[in-house]
Amino acid sequence: MDIAEQRRHFPALQxxxxxxxxxxxxxxxxAITAICAAYEQGQVWGPFSRRALDWVAEQExxxxxxxxxxxNVAAADITLTQSTTQGCTIVLWGWPWQAGDHLLLSDGEHxxxxATVAQLAQRFGLTWSTCPLSYCTEDTITILEQAVQPQTRMLVLSHILWHTGEVLPLAEIGAFCAQRDIKLLIDGAQSLGVMPxxxxxxxxxxxxxHKWLCGPAGLGVLYIHPQYREYLQPTHCGWRGLQGFTYQQPQWSPDGQxxxxxxxxxxxxxxxQASLTLHQSWGTATQRYGRLTQLAAELWTQLGEIPHLMRLLPHPPPCGLVSFRMANYSPETLAQKLEQRGILVRAVAAGNCTRASIHYLTTGEELTQLVQALRELQGGTDPHVGTPEK
Ligand SMILES: Cc1ncc(COP(=O)(O)O)c(C=O)c1O
Structure with a gap:
C-alpha cells in the first residue's frame, strides 16, 4: 500500500x-478520464438517443x-442530490411543520x-435555537438535554463540525432523539470519505x-430512513421523482428517487465511482481513517510546540480537520501566505481559524512543510513576506 503510488493519480497533489x-x-x-470519456461517448451516440438514455439509467x-x-445503507434509501446543502433543504422543506415547532441546531452549523432554517422558521412560524457543541467540553447529551424544548421536532447537526473538527457521537444522539420523538438530520459534509x-x-x-471522496463537484447524497420516505412531502420535486410520466395524479417513486x-x-x-474505486485500492475504510487520524494527531502535536499558536481542539482531532489561530495573522492572511509557499489550507470565518484538512493521501513531509512554514512566519523569517502582519 504505497501512498506515493496512490498520490501519483492526483494532478493537484504533484x-x-x-x-x-x-x-x-x-x-x-x-475520474477525469472517465468523465471526459462519458461526455464524448454521449456525443458520439447522440445525447438523447436510446443508447445514451439506457447508459444514463445504468449509471444512475x-x-x-x-x-x-x-x-452502509440500502440503495432504495438513497436520494441523489447535487450537494450536502441540497440534501438538507429536501428534508427541511419537506417536513410537515406545524406553527410553533422548534428546531435545534449546534452552534457550528454551515x-x-x-440560512435555510431561518427562512423556514420565518415562512412557517417556527422557532429555532443553537446549543454549544463546537468544543464538546461537556458531555454532548447533557448539553442537548439542557437545550431541547417540549416543541423541539428536529435536531440539525453536523457529524463533524467544519471549523473545530469535533466529531459528534451519532449513536448516543440517535438514542437521545428516539426517546423524545425528535427527528435527527445529520450534515455529513465533513465525514463521508473520512471514516467508516x-x-x-x-x-x-x-x-x-466532492470533498473527502475526491469526486466531482455537483454530486451529493441524501439518506432518508425508509420510515420517513413518504412522510416527507415532495417539495423540491420534479419528473425524476415520478414512477412514470402522467398528467394525472403524480405517482411518486417508491424509493429514495x-x-x-x-x-x-x-x-x-x-x-x-472511479474515485471510490481508487480509494478502495488502498486498504479498508478503517485503515484509511486510521492513517488520517494518526497524521492529524501528529500535526496537532507539532502545532502545540509552536509559540503563539492556539489549536482549536484541546485533544487530537478524531478526524482530518486540524484548526488553529496564530498570533499576528488573520486566518485569511495566513492562508494567503501559506499559499504563496505552495501550501493550501483555508480560513474558516466561523471559527476565526485556519484549517488544514489531513487526508489519508497526506504525507508526513507535507506536515513538516506546514509546520516549518508556520514557524518561519511566526518568527518573521519568512522569505516571501518579511515581518508578520500586526
Ligand atoms: C459541514 C458542512 N456543511 C455543508 C457544507 C456545504 O457543502 P455543499 O456545498 O456540498 O452543500 C460544507 C462545506 O464546506 C460543510 O463543511
Missing part, C-alpha cells in the same frame, strides 16, 4: 501541499449503489443550513462526493 480536502477534494486522473443505478455502500459510517439511529444523513428533481450531469457519477 507540485503542492494540498490540505483543502474539507473544502474540495482533488480529482484523480481516472450504479452511482446510487456506490453511494449506498459508502453509507451557513447554508442555518454507521447511520443507525439517524433519520436523515446528507453529504457530498422520489425526492430527486430533474436533468443533471449524469456523467459525474462515473467520476465518483
Amino acid at each position: 507540485d503542492k501541499t494540498y490540505l483543502n480536502f474539507g473544502g474540495q477534494g482533488p480529482l484523480p486522473t481516472p 443505478h450504479l452511482t446510487r449503489a456506490t453511494l449506498a455502500t459508502t453509507l 451557513p447554508g443550513v442555518v 459510517l454507521d447511520v443507525t439511529g439517524v433519520d436523515f444523513y446528507t453529504a457530498t462526493g 422520489r425526492h430527486e428533481i430533474a436533468t443533471t450531469a449524469w456523467e459525474l457519477g462515473v467520476g465518483l
Whole structure:
C-alpha cells in the first residue's frame, strides 16, 4: 500500500501541499478520464438517443449503489442530490411543520443550513435555537438535554463540525432523539470519505462526493430512513421523482428517487465511482481513517510546540480537520501566505481559524512543510513576506 503510488493519480497533489480536502477534494486522473470519456461517448451516440438514455439509467443505478455502500445503507434509501446543502433543504422543506415547532441546531452549523432554517422558521412560524457543541467540553447529551424544548421536532447537526473538527457521537444522539420523538438530520459534509459510517439511529444523513471522496463537484447524497420516505412531502420535486410520466395524479417513486428533481450531469457519477474505486485500492475504510487520524494527531502535536499558536481542539482531532489561530495573522492572511509557499489550507470565518484538512493521501513531509512554514512566519523569517502582519 504505497501512498506515493496512490498520490501519483492526483494532478493537484504533484507540485503542492494540498490540505483543502474539507473544502474540495482533488480529482484523480481516472475520474477525469472517465468523465471526459462519458461526455464524448454521449456525443458520439447522440445525447438523447436510446443508447445514451439506457447508459444514463445504468449509471444512475450504479452511482446510487456506490453511494449506498459508502453509507452502509440500502440503495432504495438513497436520494441523489447535487450537494450536502441540497440534501438538507429536501428534508427541511419537506417536513410537515406545524406553527410553533422548534428546531435545534449546534452552534457550528454551515451557513447554508442555518440560512435555510431561518427562512423556514420565518415562512412557517417556527422557532429555532443553537446549543454549544463546537468544543464538546461537556458531555454532548447533557448539553442537548439542557437545550431541547417540549416543541423541539428536529435536531440539525453536523457529524463533524467544519471549523473545530469535533466529531459528534451519532449513536448516543440517535438514542437521545428516539426517546423524545425528535427527528435527527445529520450534515455529513465533513465525514463521508473520512471514516467508516454507521447511520443507525439517524433519520436523515446528507453529504457530498466532492470533498473527502475526491469526486466531482455537483454530486451529493441524501439518506432518508425508509420510515420517513413518504412522510416527507415532495417539495423540491420534479419528473425524476415520478414512477412514470402522467398528467394525472403524480405517482411518486417508491424509493429514495422520489425526492430527486430533474436533468443533471449524469456523467459525474462515473467520476465518483472511479474515485471510490481508487480509494478502495488502498486498504479498508478503517485503515484509511486510521492513517488520517494518526497524521492529524501528529500535526496537532507539532502545532502545540509552536509559540503563539492556539489549536482549536484541546485533544487530537478524531478526524482530518486540524484548526488553529496564530498570533499576528488573520486566518485569511495566513492562508494567503501559506499559499504563496505552495501550501493550501483555508480560513474558516466561523471559527476565526485556519484549517488544514489531513487526508489519508497526506504525507508526513507535507506536515513538516506546514509546520516549518508556520514557524518561519511566526518568527518573521519568512522569505516571501518579511515581518508578520500586526
Ligand atoms: C459541514 C458542512 N456543511 C455543508 C457544507 C456545504 O457543502 P455543499 O456545498 O456540498 O452543500 C460544507 C462545506 O464546506 C460543510 O463543511
